[in-house]
Amino acid sequence: MQVKHLLLIAILSLTAACASQDALDENLSETQLYQQAQQDLSNGSYTSAITKLRTLESRYPFGRYAEQAQLELTYAYYRNAEPEAARAAADRFIRLHPQHPNVDYAYYLKGLASFDQDRGMLARFLPLDMSKRDPGAARDSFNEFAQLTARFPNSRYAPDAKSRMVYLRNLLAANEIHAAHYYLKRQAYVAAANRGRYVVENFQGTPSVADGLAVMTEAYQRLGLQEPAAASLATLELNYPQHASLSRGRFVPRESETDGRSWLARSTLGLIESDAPPPRASDANREVWRQYQQAQQELPEEIRSPSTPRRADEPAQGRSWRSRLTFGLFD
Template sequence: MPRKFLNAATLALAMLVSACSLLPDQIDETKDWSAGRLYSEAQSEIAAGNYDNAIRTLEKLESRYPFGTYAQQAQMDTAYVYFRQGEQAQALAAVERFIKLHPNHPHVDYIYYLRGLINFNDKLSLFNFLSRQDPTERDPKAAREAFDSFKQLTDRFPDSKYSPDARDRMRYLVNAMSAYEVHVANYYYRRGAYLAAANRAQLSVKNYPETPAVEEALFVMARSYDALGLDALRDDAERVLKMNYPNSVYFRGGKPKTGSWWNLF
């Protein structure tokens, strides 16, 4: 084949490849859409559960119209969509970014609430005491972070429409963290680590004094001190237990009924 024809064919092929590479941009039907239309499309995708499409549309909206109400709403919705997808790290990153960029936004209370929900969403893996996983293997860090987020919301925005639910979840989390300490204390007691058991139960009494788990925590402390031969501390724990729970089933050698507080949500 003559060289000039070969060069022409090569040039034509290169142009074809280049044209193909531009094709996705050429067929992007959203390229001339307004911010309002992009936002409406993203909302439709969210409502349909098409979260990947929603994220892509929200990203286009923010990149093309980076200023104004629609961009701010896109940032909020991006955090929500990642939350709905179960993408905790990305959801938290989006939340923190929004708070940093818009600390005085009129709906920043919602973002604080969402941050709490993102961490709270791990509650089943953290506090499902009926699972086969040993409770000492669970890290309650997410629960504490959720509590802190909800507390920031209720402290900064006590009249927010999200605050009542946040307070309910805070009560749940306090109860859960208290019960967590008692479960760990029982774990140590069963293995003969009586001092560790007493100390862990004491954390529940000290840090969460008004929670249902305190009754059992005092009982664990009493029997742990008894096993250690620390009679004075045992008697003191029993005295506090009897004073606060005079009808406790532990005085009759029983166990309390399984509470339903952890099924609140």
């Protein structure tokens, strides 16, 4: 989506938010409030829907639509890009109505809110590496989807939750590898080896296991521990002979033994790098991103976000340098 469109949406949203501050007609019945909220949800006016659903709940706490309004309030918060509010609303619904026939939907929305929490507006314009982001929201989402699949294995949302858990597990493993490479770069070889071993022991089946073995091999070699280094290398060669660290039967360390960075890079702790090659996306990170796109495409239609990334087989739109520089303002 182009920035000029985003600006227009922001202006319209602000106008709608200001308009929603006006007090609703006190003579509206419970049914009228609920119907108006449903119309707002259908039109994508989530801020207005949130106002009406909250008003409905406060005016008619024991009415016929009270429980449904609480559940739909969670959905409205999620679609309005308010993940914390969505999670809080889901927790409240689960706590108040643990036996509700649609309580599995509350668990599902709670997991989705955490799933999308780290992906803001910048992710639409910049090629962010999700394995380098704070994994807190990913862990929360994994645990929430795990609760859903454990409590409601036959839920209609369980298959999608399970596929997202696979992606999240791969993402968490890739995040550990990113931390391990950071330690290698800083010559903290014991910490790097521990991170690599943690991935190998706890994330079997993920694309990052090969990277974990490579990290262990490099770290053990730097430490002069020949026996564990040889064992890690043998496992890597046996199971992942095509790994990027193996070249013509030889192991190629990723980091040089001495810190060859410039004085500017060293003095700023790597915040400012000079003459450094661009970061190369690992196989694990590419797989994580592919799975995220697939998970977004498989989102149920009724809660699918308009910002869902395009499919891999859809052609990318060509953009000029001026368009990229101005985020599409002068297309």
